[in-house]
Amino acid sequence: MGLTSSVTGHGSFEARLPPQPTSVAEARSLMRGLLGQTGRADLVETAVLLVSEVVTNALLHAGTDIDLAAVLGVDGLRVEVGDGSPHLPSRRRYAATAGTGRGLLMLESMVDDWGVTRRPGGKVVWFRISGPDLDLEDPVELRGDRAGRSDGRRDNVAVELRNVPLLLHAAWQEHAEALLREYLLASLDEPGGQDPIQMHADATDAIAVLEEHIPRTGVEMVADALMDDALEPGVSAAVIRVPVPRASVSHFATLDRAIEAALDLSREGLVLTPPTQPEVQAFRKWICRQVLSQASGARPEPWQVPADAVGAMVLPEGWDPTVVTRAAHGLIAADATSRILAVSAAAATLLGYDDPVELVGRRIVSIVPERYRQAHVAGFTMYLLVGRKPLLDRRVQIPALRRDGTEVEIELTVRSPGIGTGQSVLLADIRPARR
Template identity: 45%
Template sequence: MSASQAPIRRRFPAHPSSVGQARALTRQTLSEPAHEPLVDDAQLLVSEVVTNALMHAGTPIDFALSLFDGTVRVEVSDGAAHLPVRRDYGTMAGTGRGLQLLETLADQWGVDLTGDGKTVWFELSPPGAEARDDGPQTAPARVAKAEDADDAVTVTLRNVPLLLHAAWHQHAESVLREYLLFRLDDLDAVDEIEMHAAAHEAMALLIESIPAPELGDQPEELLAAAIEPLVSKDRVLLHVPRALVPSFAMLNETLDAALELALAGKFLTPPMQPEMRALRQWLCREVVQQSAGAPGTPWAGLLDVPPQTPPVDRDTEEIAASELALVAADDRNRIVAASQVALEMLGYSRADQLVGRRILAIIPARYHQAHLAGFTLHLNVGRSPLLERSVTVPALRGDGTEALVELTVTTRQSSGGGRLFVAELKEPGTPAGEGE
């Protein structure tokens, strides 16, 4: 190609094969030795941007690649006007990889609104080259606000659990992607991608409208910030274009179908707390019903889940017989064993008074949302700021009173094949190595 030449353009269908085709076109166009330093980064960014357009828009994708004096410019356009937004999730991070890569690797990048959609673009310059100051310039990316739409409805969400929502969003993103890949094996790819894009558009509006709490990285910061009422919001307004309302019903139906497949063992997904499903159903129901004129209903809070007797195996027997104060839970957040020393510390006389209940039974109510969110994020993205660390926390005793305990949680694989979370409890200030 010459120093400055018209872009190479292709239109790719809304199909998974388009990602590979776009990568191959990029590699072919940058095949000359002078462009070799840019090939890997260009292919990686093309993969991310085209995949995002495929998954989140579900429309045909217009791809353009240009060279300007050695600088590569790529433009990826789709038919969804809902623009991506770069959010700083802090310790809640687990999403936004595509935009993070653009910020890290690209010399310049942006998002432009078009008449019927958007264009995500980026530029890469050769090592040592100055950023290009000629050629087309674009305005900074902005979010397409639903309240700008001529026909929108305002939905009022009350008593919104902010931490629970942020964790649910991480779980739902991974489940939606796995569900789509599973369904593409047997069904029409275009229809499935369009359904996925509609569901994701509903999720995008939620994540843009419902703030994620700012939490620190250190255990002390987390324990101070992740409590009620700091992690809930009395009222959140959603400005929903009426054309987007059916997407919330589709989101609800799609995730219900994905959950059924997961329960049937069709694909791998971490266990989900019942509040996560209830929260998603409540959010979607509020949008659909309020859009039809019905009054809103506040989030009802945590569910009353009946105890379930866990199976007994070598691990649970060892924990129950330990001379240390040990409490173990499985990956469904259910207490499966407790030693006699731990039972006495927590105010219980028999194991069957505690074993089988959710771990929430020994956590004060103001920390319930934080525990459920943290447990979900650990299973989904490996976030574990409190694991393998000694922290002093309040524990809820059987009579409803609280007692400070020094707590250290470790994980292990159980002999039954699952994962165990084992907490050792001590009186605060107990020297290391001393049991109770």
């Protein structure tokens, strides 16, 4: 590590830190040393927390050398953290239970001022804190403009994404970032192979390129709110053009591989982030391969929802399906992949099926009208990831799709009884809607 340090009358230091986990501890140590030498113990706790957060973000999202500088003056402490990523910090609106995405909100709440300055080959994130003795201006939000992003760089590949599911993209992004963070932690001590820090930085670069150009729908996935307005075609975009920097194209292959490897660990129970719906996994494969194939000259292929396959069922250990099959009322059970495990005769009749077995093995989307399916998959993904549960233990009236393609209004109440094995089974009570 090349490290230079100097102290002036008010105190300052500069350091270049390598893209290694030890750099976070080194940054904290430098900050404590500066504030200790200059008698500003009142700033230590806040400054160390903030520099740790910003340097960690640079480490994870850039994977380059990190330039750290701090100057202590009469108006407080100014800290600058530079890295080699062109992507500006992006504010997340993830759930309170999410394992990632709150760093920028924390920064905004604790500083007097902060911003981002672009520089050749990257950016500098800076913040200023004054301590309790000075009352500076209100905090300033992100100062780096969002214009001139990856599309402002010359060497781009023009990628055209067609029929893009916007709500599915938002759910996938949050799930992917959680998976990548845990996969990184699980990989740090693994010998050989690709540098896990660099792998994470490359994968998150691909996610950031997409985030800069794929718009949000305006539908908030709030923990206890139904997405009543999340209907097709309003949650999809016919065409989105994404100028992908040529240097970032290979990062989409890294993203695809990293998520697949992380999902393998998730299925084995080695990371906390759960596997997710087949549509979410298919979306990741589609969007990564669209970038890679179009970079090689292929024509765009629109997103298509994967066919719902009927497969052999594996019932959760210790769960008895007769609690459903013998029920006198409409009752459906589904597992964590949204696959139907058991159906009562009354539920099958309401949905137009002669035999309940016809529904077993299918996924819940098979009885969801098409205009609601993207919202269902996104909502179910967020339920598994962060406990988003607006339908649990709440009676709602919604349309259901019958076997013949017609719709029937039903009253639905979803429960999630524990079965004591770490697995989950969702039980849906359904009945005809009251007139």
